[in-house]
Amino acid sequence: MAQQAVEGAARAQWASVFREDLFEGQAGLVTGGGTGIGFAIAFELLTLGADVLITSRNEDRLAEAAATLRKAFPERKVEYFVCNIRDDKEVAAMITNVLERFGRLNFVVNCAGGQYPAPASAITNNGFRTVVDLNLNGTFAVCREAFDQYMFDHGGNIVNIIATYHNGFPMMAHTGAARAAVANLTETLALEWAAYGVRVNSVAPGNIYSESSKLHYRTKGNFLGDDPIAAAAPFIPCKRIGSTQEVSGLVCFLLSPAASYVTGVTARIDGGATLMSNASYVLCDVDNYPKYGELPPEEDTRAVFEAAAQAKLLESKL
Numbered sequence: 001m002a003q004q005a006v007e008g009a010a011r012a013q014w015a016s017v018f019r020e021d022l023f024e025g026q027a028g029l030v031t032g033g034g035t036g037i038g039f040a041i042a043f044e045l046l047t048l049g050a051d052v053l054i055t056s057r058n059e060d061r062l063a064e065a066a067a068t069l070r071k072a073f074p075e076r077k078v079e080y081f082v083c084n085i086r087d088d089k090e091v092a093a094m095i096t097n098v099l100e101r102f103g104r105l106n107f108v109v110n111c112a113g114g115q116y117p118a119p120a121s122a123i124t125n126n127g128f129r130t131v132v133d134l135n136l137n138g139t140f141a142v143c144r145e146a147f148d149q150y151m152f153d154h155g156g157n158i159v160n161i162i163a164t165y166h167n168g169f170p171m172m173a174h175t176g177a178a179r180a181a182v183a184n185l186t187e188t189l190a191l192e193w194a195a196y197g198v199r200v201n202s203v204a205p206g207n208i209y210s211e212s213s214k215l216h217y218r219t220k221g222n223f224l225g226d227d228p229i230a231a232a233a234p235f236i237p238c239k240r241i242g243s244t245q246e247v248s249g250l251v252c253f254l255l256s257p258a259a260s261y262v263t264g265v266t267a268r269i270d271g272g273a274t275l276m277s278n279a280s281y282v283l284c285d286v287d288n289y290p291k292y293g294e295l296p297p298e299e300d301t302r303a304v305f306e307a308a309a310q311a312k313l314l315e316s317k318l
């Protein structure tokens with residue numbers, strides 16, 4: 001979500017579909033909460049009554065995001081803490097800091113992550129290690145510290161944001177491997193920590209519209225042009241990419257009591273993209289699929305479809 005979009009009237013515009021006091025009295029942590037999907041999640045959790053600490057590496061971005069959130073939610077506690085989740089000591093200090101500030105840690109949303117697109121043969125060992133370290137080791141460190149320092153005694157709720165690694169992840173071998181590992185870690189932690197009243201689930205987004213995803217992937221020379229996340233729309237069954245608010249809604253459901261019996265799942269949120277396994281099935285036009293949240297401007301989407309049509313990659317409705 002663009003941060004300007006949440007100021008003024010936007011708080012009402014992005015009001016959650018959930019009950020306003022759903023997380024009243026709860027406090028928690030959103031890693032990567034200063035930008036994109038993490039920011040939308042922090043925003044919705046605050047909307048629903050929680051106090052939230054956001055964390056990532058870039059202090060300027062965190063401070064700006066926290067200021068925006070405080071302005072939108074003066075009645076809530078919004079804190080930030082600079083932490084590189086690849087550094088175990090920083091992770092331990094960050095969890096200690098949340099507890100010092102809030103006195104509790106009811107939920108953790110692991111949204112910090114990232115990678116770069118490259119064919120497997122061009123990924124160096126260090127590049128692979130770096131992406132695994134960030135997405136797998138970093139996520140594990142946050143989960144374990146949260147459990148050891150608080151959830152072991154008090155229970156809690158963890159949601160890991162991963163990515164749709166299913167059926168392989170071409171151009172993203174490092175992140176595909178790391179995210180699949182987090183899905184498995186989610187199952188293991190769900191089993192081991194059920195006895196302590198801790199639920200652990202993952203959310204695997206497909207192509208999601210966010211300012212940051214656009215910036216990071218604007219790279220020439222790949223098969224879907226210079227903005228591959230947006231350019232995938234014609235090849236997704238619902239014929240659009242997703243919004244950060246759609247991801248946030250799913251996370252809030254998983255954190256809510258309505259999901260009390262849900263643990264160890266990885267919920268895909270991808271408009272059906274990862275179901276596309278039958279090569280004989282050609283997607284037809286879609287004009288009435290529902291929309292929710294901030295999506296690319298109509299003219300951008302039209303341009304994407306025109307480019308795909310020119311390349312004769314689209315079929316009409318039967």
Ligand SMILES: CCCCCCCCCCC/C=C/C(=O)SCCNC(=O)CCNC(=O)[C@H](O)C(C)(C)COP(=O)(O)OP(=O)(O)OC[C@H]1O[C@@H](n2cnc3c(N)ncnc32)[C@H](O)[C@@H]1OP(=O)(O)O
Nearest residue numbers: 114115116117124126127130163171206213216222228229
């Ligand atoms: C092309 C088509 C592909 C499909 C695209 C469609 C996508 C579909 C689904 C979408 C899935 C996910 C979307 C998103 O995640 S949205 C955006 C999230 N944000 C990010 O990912 C940005 C964050 N990324 C990073 O910070 C870095 O990539 C990194 C994780 C690697 C961390 O960087 P750091 O600064 O810590 O690391 P170093 O600079 O020290 O580098 C370490 C090694 O990694 C190599 N590296 C880093 N970047 C690149 C690059 N762009 N290209 C090639 N190699 C890279 C670097 O060279 C180091 O290795 P060596 O020491 O061996 O050189």
Ligand SMILES: NC(=O)C1=CN([C@@H]2O[C@H](COP(=O)(O)OP(=O)(O)OC[C@H]3O[C@@H](n4cnc5c(N)ncnc54)[C@H](OP(=O)(O)O)[C@@H]3O)[C@@H](O)[C@H]2O)C=CC1
Nearest residue numbers: 032035036037056057058084085112113163207208212213
């Ligand atoms: N947008 C999309 O289409 C999809 C995104 N995802 C995943 O969802 C998550 C959020 O993505 P999105 O919001 O789009 O992109 P962003 O780039 O906005 O989010 C990544 C966040 O992670 C933080 N981060 C990165 N490295 C570290 C680190 N070492 N320690 C702590 N924080 C870190 C970044 O902040 P900072 O730089 O300040 O550290 C940033 O806030 C990521 O894991 C992404 O890979 C998955 C599928 C699709």
